[in-house]
Amino acid sequence: MGLMSNRLRTSxxxxxxxxxxxxxxxxxxxxGSILNSRVAAGVKxxxxxxxxxxxxxxxxxxRYRLILAKSGSPKKIDELIGEIVSSATTIGARASGRELVLxxxxxxxxxxxxxxxxxxxxxxxxxxxxxxxxxxxxSELNWSYITIKYAGSLQVPAIAVGDMVSIPRSGxxxxxxxxxxxxxxxxxxxxxxxxxxxxxxxxxxxxxITWLVARQVVRPVREAARVAEQFTSGDLNQRMQVTRKxxxxxxxxxxNEMAASIQQQIMRLENLSRVQQRFVSDVSHxxxxxxxxxxxxxEVIHSSRSSFDPQIARSAELLIGNIDRFERLLEDLxxxxxxxxxVAVLEPVDFNLISLINGCIDDxxxxxxxxxxxxxxxxxxxxxxxxxxxxxxxxxxxNLLNNAIDHADSKPINVQVEYNDNDVxxxxxxxxxxxxxxxxxxxxxxxxxxxxxRSRIRGGTGLGxxxxxxxxRLHEGELEVWGRPNQGAHFVLTLPRVAGNHIxxxxxxxxxxxxKI
Amino acid sequence: MTLVLVVDDDQDLAEMLGIVLNGAxxxxxxxxxxxxxxxxxxxxxxxxxxxxxMLPGLDGIxxxxxxxxxSMVPIVMLSAKGDTHDVVRGLEAGADDYMVKxxxxxxxxxxxxxxxxxxxxxxxTGLLKISDLSIDFNAHEVSRAGKVITLTRLEFxxxxxxxxxxxxxxxxxxxxxxxxxxxxxxxTRLVNVHVQRLRAKIEQDPxxxxxxxxxxxxxxKAGNQSK
Numbered sequence: 001m002g003l004m005s006n007r008l009r010t011s012x013x014x015x016x017x018x019x020x021x022x023x024x025x026x027x028x029x030x031x032g033s034i035l036n037s038r039v040a041a042g043v044k045x046x047x048x049x050x051x052x053x054x055x056x057x058x059x060x061x062x063r064y065r066l067i068l069a070k071s072g073s074p075k076k077i078d079e080l081i082g083e084i085v086s087s088a089t090t091i092g093a094r095a096s097g098r099e100l101v102l103x104x105x106x107x108x109x110x111x112x113x114x115x116x117x118x119x120x121x122x123x124x125x126x127x128x129x130x131x132x133x134x135x136x137x138x139s140e141l142n143w144s145y146i147t148i149k150y151a152g153s154l155q156v157p158a159i160a161v162g163d164m165v166s167i168p169r170s171g172x173x174x175x176x177x178x179x180x181x182x183x184x185x186x187x188x189x190x191x192x193x194x195x196x197x198x199x200x201x202x203x204x205x206x207x208x209i210t211w212l213v214a215r216q217v218v219r220p221v222r223e224a225a226r227v228a229e230q231f232t233s234g235d236l237n238q239r240m241q242v243t244r245k246x247x248x249x250x251x252x253x254x255x256n257e258m259a260a261s262i263q264q265q266i267m268r269l270e271n272l273s274r275v276q277q278r279f280v281s282d283v284s285h286x287x288x289x290x291x292x293x294x295x296x297x298x299e300v301i302h303s304s305r306s307s308f309d310p311q312i313a314r315s316a317e318l319l320i321g322n323i324d325r326f327e328r329l330l331e332d333l334x335x336x337x338x339x340x341x342x343v344a345v346l347e348p349v350d351f352n353l354i355s356l357i358n359g360c361i362d363d364x365x366x367x368x369x370x371x372x373x374x375x376x377x378x379x380x381x382x383x384x385x386x387x388x389x390x391x392x393x394x395x396x397x398x399n400l401l402n403n404a405i406d407h408a409d410s411k412p413i414n415v416q417v418e419y420n421d422n423d424v425x426x427x428x429x430x431x432x433x434x435x436x437x438x439x440x441x442x443x444x445x446x447x448x449x450x451x452x453x454r455s456r457i458r459g460g461t462g463l464g465x466x467x468x469x470x471x472x473r474l475h476e477g478e479l480e481v482w483g484r485p486n487q488g489a490h491f492v493l494t495l496p497r498v499a500g501n502h503i504x505x506x507x508x509x510x511x512x513x514x515x516k517i
Numbered sequence: 518m519t520l521v522l523v524v525d526d527d528q529d530l531a532e533m534l535g536i537v538l539n540g541a542x543x544x545x546x547x548x549x550x551x552x553x554x555x556x557x558x559x560x561x562x563x564x565x566x567x568x569x570x571m572l573p574g575l576d577g578i579x580x581x582x583x584x585x586x587x588s589m590v591p592i593v594m595l596s597a598k599g600d601t602h603d604v605v606r607g608l609e610a611g612a613d614d615y616m617v618k619x620x621x622x623x624x625x626x627x628x629x630x631x632x633x634x635x636x637x638x639x640x641x642t643g644l645l646k647i648s649d650l651s652i653d654f655n656a657h658e659v660s661r662a663g664k665v666i667t668l669t670r671l672e673f674x675x676x677x678x679x680x681x682x683x684x685x686x687x688x689x690x691x692x693x694x695x696x697x698x699x700x701x702x703x704x705t706r707l708v709n710v711h712v713q714r715l716r717a718k719i720e721q722d723p724x725x726x727x728x729x730x731x732x733x734x735x736x737x738k739a740g741n742q743s744k
Contacts, residue, residue, distance in 0.1 A: 288597040292619035293530045296537050299623040327619055349705065350734035385734060390705075 012221065013214040020210040025203050032195045040188050047184050048143065048159060054098075055161030055177040056141055058088045062175060063165050070168045074113050077168060081115050088177060089119040099148060099158075099178040101127065104171070115167050123149040127160060127176060135162040135174050148178055157181045220248040224255060236263040277341040284334040291330065295323050325461075332463035336446065339470045346389045346474055348499035353384045353393070353424060357415060360397045364405065372410035373430075375401065379417050386424055387498045392471040396479065397426065399464035400491045404430040406460065407489065418507035425494045425507035429514070435483030443481055444469045468493075476502050482510045519634060520544045522563035524554045524580060525595065526573050534567065534626075541627045551575030555583050563590065565633055568612070570596045570603060578610045585611030589669045591633040608710040613671040614697055615707075632698030633671070647680045647739055648728050650719060659719065671696065672715045679729060679739040688736040712737060 008015055062084045069080050081102065090097030101118045118124060131144045143161045150156070162176035224240055231238045239259060240252035298320045305313040338344040361375045368375050386393075404413045409432030416427040435443060442448050447462040472479035477495035490512045494503050521538055525531045526549050535545040548557045552574030558566065566584060570577040581592055594607040594615040607615050613633060620626045645652040650666075652659050657673065659666045668676065678695045679687060687695070689705035697707065712731075716723040730740040 285597045288618040289527045289530055293527070293533045295619045296530075296533045296623050296626075300536060300540070303623075347706075 011218075013211065013218040016214040016218075017207060017211050021203060021207050024206045028199045028202055032199045036192045036195050039191050043184060043187060043191075047179070047181070051159045051177070051179040052141060052143055052161055054179070055143075055163075058084075058100075058177055059141070059161075059163050059165060059175050062088075066165060066167055072168070074169065077170070078113075078115065081117060081167070085117060085119050097180070099180075101162075101174075101176040101178065102165075103127070103132070103174045103176070113170055115170055115173065121151040122178065123151060125149060126178070127162070131160065131162070132174060135164065135176075139164070145181075146178070148180065157185065217248070220252070224248075224251060228255065231259055231262075236266060274341070277337050280333060280337040281341070284330050284337065287330055291323070291327060295320075295327070298323050329461045329463075332461045332467060335467055336463055336470075339467075339474075344470070344474055346499055347391070348387050348389055350385055350387050351390045353386045353426075354379050354382055354417065356390065356394055357397060357417065357426065360394060360401055361415070364398070364401050367402075368405050368408075368413070371405050371408065373405060373408040373413055375404075375413045375415060377415040384417065384419060384424065386419075386495070388475055388495055389471075389499065392474065393495070396468040396471050396493055397428075399468040400426075400428040400493070402460065403465060403491070404428050404432075404489070407432040407434075409433050411488070416508060419497065420505065420507060422497060422501060423494055423503045423505050423507055424497050425492060427490060427492045427508045427512075429488065429490045429512055431488035434485045434487045435481070435489050436485050440481060440483055443483075444479075475499060478503060478506075480510050482512065487515065488512075518542070518544050519565075520546060520561065520563040521565045521567055521630065522546045522548065522554070522558060522561075523567045524548045524551065524557075524572065524577070525567070525569040526550065526571070527569075537623055537626065538630070541631075543627075543630070549573075551577060551580050554580045558584055558588070562588070565630060566590060566592045567630075568592055568594050570594055570607060578606055581607065581610040581612050585669075589667065591670055593629065593633065604704070604706060605710060608707065609714075611669070613669060613711075629698055645677075645680055647683065650728060652677065652680060661719075666718055668715070668718060671711065672718065675711055675715055676719065676729070676739075679737060683739045686732045686735050686738045692736065708737075 008018065065080060065084065066077070069077055072080070085100050085102070088098060088100045097120075099119045099122050101122055101124060102116060103124055104114055104116050116124075126146055126149045128144070128146060131142070131146065134144075135142045141161060141163045143159055146158055146160045148156045148158045158178045158180045160176050160178050162174055165173050165175045167173050227238045227240050236259070239256045242249045242252040242256070298316065302316045302320045305316045308316065335344070357377060357379075361377055364375065401413070401415075408430045411431040413431075414427075414429040416429070418425045418427075444466050446466045449462065469479045472493055472495065475495045477493065479491065479493050481489060481491050483489035490510065492506070492508045492510055494506055494508075496503050519542070521543050523531050523534050523538075523545055525534070525547075528549065531547045531549065535547060538545050546557060546561055546563060548554050551572035554566075554568070554572075554575070568577050568581055568584075572580065577594060581594065584590065584592060591614075592612045594612040595618060596603055596607065596615055597618045604615055604617075614629060616626065616629065643654060645654070650659055650661050654677075657670075659668055659673065659676065674696045675692070678692060689708040692708050693699040693705065712729055713723075716726050716729055719728055720726045727740060730738050732738055
């Protein structure tokens with residue numbers, strides 16, 4: 001049942017077929033039953049008319065002959081009645097031929113001979129009392145539908161037509177002629193059976209036609225749906241085939257026009273972004289050569305700063321410091337353009353993550369000290385081999401540590417490592433100024449500052465965290481952040497232990513354990 | 518006095534390189550075009566070549582191949598592209614080392630050049646045999662069954678570094694420090710590419726090396742020492 005309703009929901013053709021069958025069945029059933037009842041009524045009327053006419057002539061004839069036999073002996077009369085009965089009925093033709101019933105009415109001299117008779121042993125009780133009463137009380141022909149009861153148990157529906165006749169020297173008798181409806185009912189059954197047969201055949205044919213028509217309409221629709229689906233999934237060259245000139249073809253033409261326009265737009269945008277990325281990359285590259293010269297020149301100047309006067313010496317320091325900054329920015333921009341152009345590739349090697357982390361911490365120890373903080377890292381073991389792009393992992397860690405140092409607010413920074421067979425997680429937790437909720441959403445945005453009024457500390461490029469996130473994602477890993485104002489921040493990096501796998505778990509809960517509620 | 522041939526089309530940078538190297542007591546020959554580099558090299562053979570990748574006339578990679586074809590002189594590529602593809606291409610063309618612009622420190626440039634120029638392992642003399650190779654420190658030669666195998670100085674240094682302590686596993690970082698003179702590990706691809714090149718020259722079957730062995734996840738070691 002569920003399958004059926006599911007099919008109904010998904011198949012337009014089936015739905016059309018089903019509703020057509022239901023509706024046409026109702027119409028056909030209605031028209032069939034009207035036809036049936038009209039035909040039946042007609043047949044019944046014809047039978048009734050002929051029964052009444054036949055009965056009238058028989059009864060009138062019998063009356064006439066009985067009047068003529070007025071002077072005859074009872075035996076003669078008896079013979080006459082036998083004659084009347086045999087001429088009006090078919091002897092032995094039970095249930096199909098006419099029957100005649102002659103019943104003595106009331107007010108008859110009981111001593112006289114009783115001429116009551118029935119043909120073929122029809123039970124006189126077949127005639128209901130009300131009908132007999134009506135025949136006796138009126139002076140005209142009366143009819144009624146009755147059931148003939150024969151001796152034995154045979155019963156046959158029939159039309160009974162009756163009137164009064166007088167039998168000489170005996171009195172008034174009711175004479176009934178019974179016309180069995182067996183043949184009529186057979187005819188009516190045949191007719192209704194035929195109508196039903198025709199109805200069923202009609203419904204079947206209508207269903208068949210509907211199915212064919214629906215399929216004809218649905219097939220191109222289905223084809224259109226398939227093309228649209230493939231188009232959506234990225235195959236922009238998909239087009240509908242238009243061979244005719246009907247509504248479906250119009251749909252096809254419109255679809256193709258839309259597809260062409262979308263494809264053009266997408267290609268234009270792709271081209272635009274390719275040009276833009278190319279430009280960024282070219283600019284970064286082109287800047288490198290003059291920057292190299294600048295750097296060397298500034299280093300030459302810087303190396304002899306002791307012979308300058310203090311202002312020039314300080315200028316030399318500022319010069320070299322800002323060339324450093326410029327260079328880092330250029331490096332980050334180039335990296336970002338690689339991510340944007342989707343040309344960043346992973347170069348996985350096996351390395352010891354713990355020693356990599358220790359290396360980063362050693363390098364940043366001095367900076368941390370200058371900022372009044374320290375980095376605390378107590379790994380369970382000194383060896384944790386992972387397969388990843390060491391340069392990128394190191395860059396992520398450096399970015400996280402640098403960020404933590406900048407925001408540590410002179411409180412210590414904790415580094416934590418957890419791992420299982422598949423994943424490895426590194427968390428960097430600071431207890432400094434923290435991050436508010438709206439900033440959390442934007443912290444990985446390029447060039448975004450939590451607090452615009454704060455100056456950029458230690459010449460960060462503003463791209464560090466967004467590059468870190470891209471690096472993590474390139475590993476099929478994840479970099480997540482938790483933070484609350486004045487409760488510090490918690491960055492959790494989760495990576496697969498072998499490059500190319502996916503992470504299956506979060507080994508370190510994002511909400512830090514040391515949180516005071 | 519030591520002579521370095523600088524091939525770079527950026528005049529300012531070339532001049533600056535000249536100033537820095539002169540300051541370190543190194544003579545400099547400047548060439549601005551790729552197609553003039555080989556001629557300058559032949560006319561005045563330098564002790565080392567600093568070669569830019571992007572050059573007018575002839576691509577730096579091609580220049581590198583030409584020079585390598587006739588000399589084992591140390592070649593350091595200068596590249597504005599840090600991308601793997603270009604770096605590996607340069608190394609495969611025969612460069613010993615490369616520096617990505619902008620160079621980290623002026624001192625690093627000079628240090629790297631000095632490392633490339635220094636005479637190798639003066640503390641060891643005589644012959645060292647490893648597998649069926651014999652390394653002659655005096656003649657600075659490697660030979661198999663009397664046939665001399667030509668190695669660049671860097672390849673020689675790399676082989677010696679490993680062969681001096683056979684069986685000891687050297688991490689790539691350690692080799693970078695020992696052979697290339699890097700103080701910070703930067704790019705271990707440098708090691709990989711040179712090991713491949715060294716194997717291609719000294720191994721009977723470079724696909725199944727017997728002299729320079731890979732230790733998975735750690736680095737390399739020299740195998741099968743025989744005195």
